[in-house]
Amino acid sequence: MENRKVTINEHTNLLKLEEHMYPLVDVEVPNTFRNLFPYDEVPKIAFNERIVPHNFPEKIWITDTTFRDGQQSRAPYTTEQIVTLYDYMHRLGGPNGIIKQSEFFLYSKKDRDAVYKCLERGYEFPEVTSWIRASKSDFELVKDIGLKETGILVSCSDYHIFYKMKMTRKQIMEQYLSVIKECLEIGVSPRCHLEDITRSDIYGFVIPFCVELMKLSEEYKIPVKIRACDTMGYGVNFTGAVIPRSVQGIIYGILTHAGVPSEWLEWHGHNDFYKAVSNSTTAWLYGACGVNCSLFGIGERTGNTPLEAMVFEYAQLKGTLDGMETTVITEMAEYYENEIGYRVPSRTPFVGKNFNVTRAGIHADGLLKNEEIYNIFDTEKFLNRPVLVSVSNTSGIAGIAHWINTYYRLSGDKAVDKAHPVVLYVKKWVDEEYETGRVTVITDDELIDVIGKACLETNTVGFRKE
Template sequence: MQFLDTTLRDGEQTPGVALSTDDKVFIAKKIDELGVNIIEAGSAITSVGERQSIKAITAENLSAEICSYARIMKQDINYAIDCNVDSVHLVVPVSDLHINVKLRKDREAVRQMAVEVTEYAKDHGLTVELSGEDASRADLDFLESLYSSGIEAGADRICFCDTVGMLVPEKTEQIFNHLASSIQVPVAIHCHNDFGLAVSNTLAALRAGAKEAHMTINGIGERAGNTSFEEVIMALEWLYKYNTGINCEEIYRTSRLVSRLTGIAVSVNKSLVGANAFTHEAGIHVHGLIADTSTYEPISPEIIGRERKVVLGKHAGKSSVTLALKELGLDTDAAQLDEIVSRVKELGDHGKKITDSDLQSIAETVLDIYRESMVSIEEFTVVSGNKITPTASIKLNVNNKSIVEAGIGDGPVDAAINAIKKAISGVADIQLEEYHVDAITGGTDALVEVIVKLSKDGKMITSKGARTDIIMASVEAVLNGINQLMKE
């Protein structure tokens, strides 16, 4: 079985993509490192710049066979020869729609052109893969007879192109069962993904006797794209237990390279190489992963050069939070863990995903609060608005005694801090020296981290609070600092 990668030809035909020569060489070298058999480096007829790129790739002396796309015109072959390629992908329109409308010829004229150009390419030392364009909408008897004529003229391989993605797996299997048994040279499959069946049709063709598959990295290509390389390879390796010979550990790095150089982002939920493919949030899933990663992963991410990720949100449970905390080097007791999980879920309910920075800030705040506290909050209310003096009322437990106080200020945060200072004035004289607020992450739902510097009898400490609500984060930071000062 062989694999032809057409990322640099069909993939580059994705609207908006234009790769430089350096980009093409970089990608070609990476694809060669994967162990792909044939690299379709471009179409030599396209432009001077395209020929420069193909020449630069052939000059690299890669292990893969280097191929140029060509029409059934001798001029295309001459340009390909000039680029020093090993082979041509000689594409022949075979449906009556393409023959009559695009070429404005008849079947026999197209057959003769295909034979003549095949012979010409072979006479000049090129390997020829004769491809039927729009084969899935062609008359199959004519298609097979054209293939036979091409093989007689010297074609080394033939290819069936599902140019507009019209195949279904059942039909594909039927076609390739017949072609593979009646044609004596290797038969290839080239699919497009217009109905989302490119991978399924490619696998069906390979099961039915096809010896070569055309694919692109990340499935890029015109319209809905081409057959996804990574999906076919990993399906063969893991679902069909077939040794492809591909260096699978380089798949993800190759995917990222192609995405970066083409500017085409990979969908987050794309299989295998999407951002979420090995990312877990739901608590029950993470609990299973801790016991055995195969519970919620079909393969280990390392197999394709990836790493597992755990993100936290409203579905997070104790298992996922515990795992994430361990990665941060933080240990908690049961009460502390419950509070951290509660805060994570609170953020998750606002649609926020918890980053490592968020979790660390939350955890450090909770760990400080859950040290032996002399002052804790029981009730808290703040009123603020247009033409209303910001007012805060607070009920604190100070040394096991409830104290209720109110305060006003320039804003709700100032009012809250003044209320706290009044509530503890009979116990300790504590001054706010500095106040600083940071949004850990962007957006209106950002986790706010408030850092305060407090002093008492010449002693100075810094403490912080972390919430999505700046007022509560400020109250938390001040109470945390008060507890630290009153214990010293």
């Protein structure tokens, strides 16, 4: 007790006493929190009304797992696709490197070729890191390639420790620590992926384990990072919720009781219960500097926290984009569709085909008068996506002209007006559709088709989407 340090809390300016006094609880029977996770019922969210304070770091950032977790649920990317997407991420992250790191597999020649080509770009951000099996040969591979940091899987719930690894907590901790020592011995910084943290014994295993990791870091003078992995998406951000489901409770415990610095802690969320984004934001608010994401949320099962979502969460929290080039998000979505063959679901925020398309007639009327009424922000400025109004029986001839001008990016002398022959042709076709009993809105593909016919029949030069 006498050796515990008294330090200043930089956020409150009050003296604090370190409380790294949580020994490993080596249970004989696994604690699976059956009261919270009865497998034959819906999981339960319980509360104990223990409140932890906000602890928002001065600097926060995004890390990327598109080429690791993002590849576990889809056909592998080609080397060329990986390098192209890495270039996009570099531009999106901006000169301040808000997208700080990107992690890569090293298993196959294709993966390693992609790593070499990305390293050849010479970008400071995103830093290229790896994800490997916990073996000496893989550590040597990381060192030979010249990477400074690698992720290592260290599953931390009793579900994994007892049922998957068939070990006790003491045995698995000793194994993990020996592997991490091997990594530190060759001068590589380990990033410990605490899998299934939202079903783990936070004070009986996670915090004691993190305390030991911080001791190793101090001994080797190399950072040992912690990635808190909400593998099953069980995390919740409700004030007063109990651990292990409480995101803020987990972050608080790791920072306060294990002594992990904020800049060494990141959150990795999954979206099984639609909470990936809100939980990641909560991790920032309560002290984690990093949140780990994948492009468009593509990842295991329901997916990861979408990277593009956290770009705009960052801007809302910080009041600035800090140099991020958000129009790149649209370029990436178009690249996925045109080059990779993956179409983002149409209603996906920021990137879906219809995310800023107004369909309801009464909404369209308001939008045509002032787009701020029904658009989240200037989507043309931030995403190069002008707001669209869908065409229906309530759109009118002005609505059709507006659709053509915005969809085909026509302005100035090129813009069409209500008297344009193509507009009149489309209006006549739309009226006929609804006169014969149609009740649904006209789709983009239908409009593109009828506009093409209108151009031919009216001898008008066809429109091209720029």
